[in-house]
Amino acid sequence: MKWLDNLAEKSTRKLARSSGRRSFLAKLSAGIVGGSTIPLLPVARASGGGNSYPGVGSQSTGNLEDPGDPTSCDYWRYCAIDGFICACCGGSANSCPPGTEMSPMTWIGTCRNPADGKNYIISYNDCCGRTSCGRCMCNRNEGDVPVYRPQQNNDTNWCLGTKSNVYNCSTGVVLGIALE
């Protein structure tokens, strides 16, 4: 989403003031490529193997059966995520950052893994107990429906049943293969 790209760009400018010119240009170009290629989609998508979040280096799962970059909004299992990606916040695609607590309940999405073409059930558990991570905001809405069907909605703060209701970031835990 362009507003996310714009916010990311502002972060990049801030970064530029505290880092060397070469590294700034490298990060800025990654941001611009990601932002301008598909500027109006609701995700900050990576482009050409880069990561569209300035200041967030690209990485890989290293697992051919689970391909992609867990710090990228394009990562296959984030197809219905809405929030800050925990892999950018001290956690991972399926774990929370230190000091937080994972919500025991959440919404469920179904995403297709490009490695085997199968649909997997994804549980988007929130991590709670620290204020907003603020990094790698990602909003994708495949299969999302309004809040009156909460089990299929990503607009809700799912920090429920936890010691703290304060939202920090979101994970995407693979629960199993979806039945056709």
Add this chain to the structure above:
Amino acid sequence: MNRMFQGFVFGCIIASSSVTNADFKPEPIGIIETLPEQYPDHWIMAQDLSFFHMLEGAVRVIDPSEETTGDQYKGQMTSSFIAVFEHSKVRNEHYVIESFFSRGGRGGKRTDLVTIYDPTSLSVSDEIEIPAKRLTGMPKGTQAALIGEEERFLGIYNFTPAQSVSIVDLEKRVFVNEVATEGCGFVIPNGARSFSSICGDGSFLTSNLDASGALTSSTRTETMFDPVGDPVFETPIAYDDNAYFLSFSGKLLPVNIGEKQISAGDWLSLATTEDEKSWRPGGITPMTSDTNGNVYVLMHPDGGEGTHKNGGSEVWVYDLEKKKRTNRIELKNWSLVVGTSGTGKNKFLLATNTDMAIDVYELPTANYARTLTGAGSTPFVIDGLN
């Protein structure tokens, strides 16, 4: 600074000013601005959800007709943790439904409040504690609503994930009751001491209250829309005793929400040609209306599965009186939120663009007038008060 030193400094300032200019009159300290008791009808309330710092939201009072920042910005209220804003015309009060945590950003004891603001001073005139279970998340216009013509009750949607509505008596300034709405959510006012909720199967639940705010009866309709195949957005437009719900595919469903026996009318299509059917509504706040019964819908081309929050490059205008689409407004910038305000020569369409600034368009011409910057980091809800 101790008192003796303060007195010394003050004395020096007075002494030096009297030496340099005997006619000089120092400006008084302590002036606080106030706002008119009744705001001009074109003013807006821009709610910054502060998505990246959720405990620091704000509702800002803005005059979108002015050219300069100093004239545009009138003041602000705080709104903690993705709060909800409501205004009562009858009581002329602002309400911020918000949450506080005893340990700040790491949580602690949660306290939910209805914070009541005086519109003139923008100071807090009262607080009402409510059960700490209100829905928190992306903004929906039906998370809370004033109930009844006298606007005595305020209903607030709870989600734990058990669903219910907290009823607050605004006259007595107390929480009075919690109405269970199993399987259904949101508060859509539909007449005297009554509200409806949208259910997960596409039906509606109506809850009727007595004079004390207690539930007296409830009724549930048949399924009226397909909540999976073509769901409707949570927030309808109220007009002419109907609530008009917008579907993901771009159709309006009139529901005669004011009647005892609720029923749905025929679907109304925003698209007028086959080519237009690939356009879809979308956004964070994708629909608004004006006082003349015109509905404004944020639309994007090449829509499909998962694009319902994308925002849009155009706003389509549907006249509920004429039952036809009357205009397609090409926006200056891609936008994610729409709102309206005003009447007559000061009637505006507001659109939060992707830079999170608010573009102002004059109505009915739809001419772009100006852009309001600094309305906060994420102004996701824009309300006119009239």
